[in-house]
Amino acid sequence: MNPVMSRGKRFPGWLVPTLYIVFVMLPIYWLLSMSFKTTNEILGSFSLWPQKFTVANYQKILYRSHLVQWLH
Amino acid sequence: MNKIHSRKAWLLVIPVVVLVAFNALIPLMTVVNYSVQETFGDNVFFWQGVTWFEQVLRSERFHDAFLRQLAFTGTILLIEVPLGVAVALSMPRKGPWVSVCLVLMALPLLIPWNVVGAMWNIFALPETGLLGHSINALGIDYNFTRQPVAAWLTTVLMDVWHWTSLVVLLAYAGLCAIPDAYYQAARIDGANAWAVFRYIQLPKMKRVLTIAILLRFMDSFMIYTEPFVLTGGGPGNTTTFLSIDLVKIALGQFDLGPAAAMSLIYFLVVLLLCWIFYSVMMRNEAQ
Numbered sequence: 001m002n003p004v005m006s007r008g009k010r011f012p013g014w015l016v017p018t019l020y021i022v023f024v025m026l027p028i029y030w031l032l033s034m035s036f037k038t039t040n041e042i043l044g045s046f047s048l049w050p051q052k053f054t055v056a057n058y059q060k061i062l063y064r065s066h067l068v069q070w071l072h
Numbered sequence: 073m074n075k076i077h078s079r080k081a082w083l084l085v086i087p088v089v090v091l092v093a094f095n096a097l098i099p100l101m102t103v104v105n106y107s108v109q110e111t112f113g114d115n116v117f118f119w120q121g122v123t124w125f126e127q128v129l130r131s132e133r134f135h136d137a138f139l140r141q142l143a144f145t146g147t148i149l150l151i152e153v154p155l156g157v158a159v160a161l162s163m164p165r166k167g168p169w170v171s172v173c174l175v176l177m178a179l180p181l182l183i184p185w186n187v188v189g190a191m192w193n194i195f196a197l198p199e200t201g202l203l204g205h206s207i208n209a210l211g212i213d214y215n216f217t218r219q220p221v222a223a224w225l226t227t228v229l230m231d232v233w234h235w236t237s238l239v240v241l242l243a244y245a246g247l248c249a250i251p252d253a254y255y256q257a258a259r260i261d262g263a264n265a266w267a268v269f270r271y272i273q274l275p276k277m278k279r280v281l282t283i284a285i286l287l288r289f290m291d292s293f294m295i296y297t298e299p300f301v302l303t304g305g306g307p308g309n310t311t312t313f314l315s316i317d318l319v320k321i322a323l324g325q326f327d328l329g330p331a332a333a334m335s336l337i338y339f340l341v342v343l344l345l346c347w348i349f350y351s352v353m354m355r356n357e358a359q
Contacts, residue, residue, distance in 0.1 A: 020159045020176065027202075030191070031195075
């Protein structure tokens with residue numbers, strides 16, 4: 001076995017990758033949660049998750065860019 | 073048996089020569105052209121010699137941008153390389169968690185540069201962004217659009233977020249290539265974790281780490297999009313790195329001569345530093 005793992009007695013080895021993954025995921029979570037917020041909520045207040053869940057942003061992007069028209 | 077020498081083999085090289093000429097040499101020569109001449113448009117050029125080079129090398133603005141660039145590259149290398157190695161060392165070697173870790177960690181590498189900049193901008197907004205709001209909630213005054221230190225820290229953190237995973241993946245690949253026999257021998261000798269790291273893992277990871285440092289050095293030395301989107305080079309000039317400054321001179325002020333001279337100096341500096349770094353690493357390897 002890998003000797004670095006044996007340090008786990010003093011210090012849990014899974015902690016470092018876990019903390020790192022949390023750090024990696026935080027901005028991605030923020031981007032995702034913001035994509036479901038209304039513009040007012042994004043600019044006006046601080047909320048950890050969308051208070052008024054909306055997919056209007058996605059509709060806007062898909063229709064305004066004519067992506068959906070192209071797909072037809 | 074006599075070897076037959078045929079010069080016709082050179083014909084086979086022609087496609088490569090043409091390709092390299094079109095995508096590297098000819099554009100480079102255009103820059104060289106601009107760097108020694110002055111133009112007022114209409115394709116009229118006046119010979120200037122090394123005036124632009126002198127001007128750039130003497131300008132305070134270039135010195136400042138250069139020092140800022142060195143400080144930034146040094147900082148991110150000092151954080152990303154040890155952090156990447158530490159994460160790679162403590163990652164599982166077998167089992168289902170390996171792929172989960174690898175996929176989640178590789179996510180930032182898949183995100184386009186401008187999205188990373190925009191994402192960190194909204195993530196770090198002092199009142200409504202998660203990072204900015206949390207720091208301010210702790211009682212620390214933080215506003216990356218106004219405070220140079222905050223802007224600098226946010227830029228460094230963004231680069232660490234974006235690129236540490238590359239170091240992790242490379243270091244992890246290096247670690248996985250070490251045969252179990254080395255660890256067994258170390259255990260028989262009663263080596264502790266530090267000795268195993270210093271005399272087995274680090275020497276075995278050396279080649280991949282050389283590549284990782286070289287890649288991170290070149291990439292961070294030429295960084296443009298992320299800080300441009302995050303801070304736009306500000307507040308003031310505090311996060312104006314070399315490439316941002318270059319674009320300001322070339323497209324903002326339209327000083328094509330000095331910009332061309334600066335890009336050549338920039339190119340030579342990157343080339344020189346890479347060459348020094350690579351030959352030092354390879355000489356150590358030979359010993």
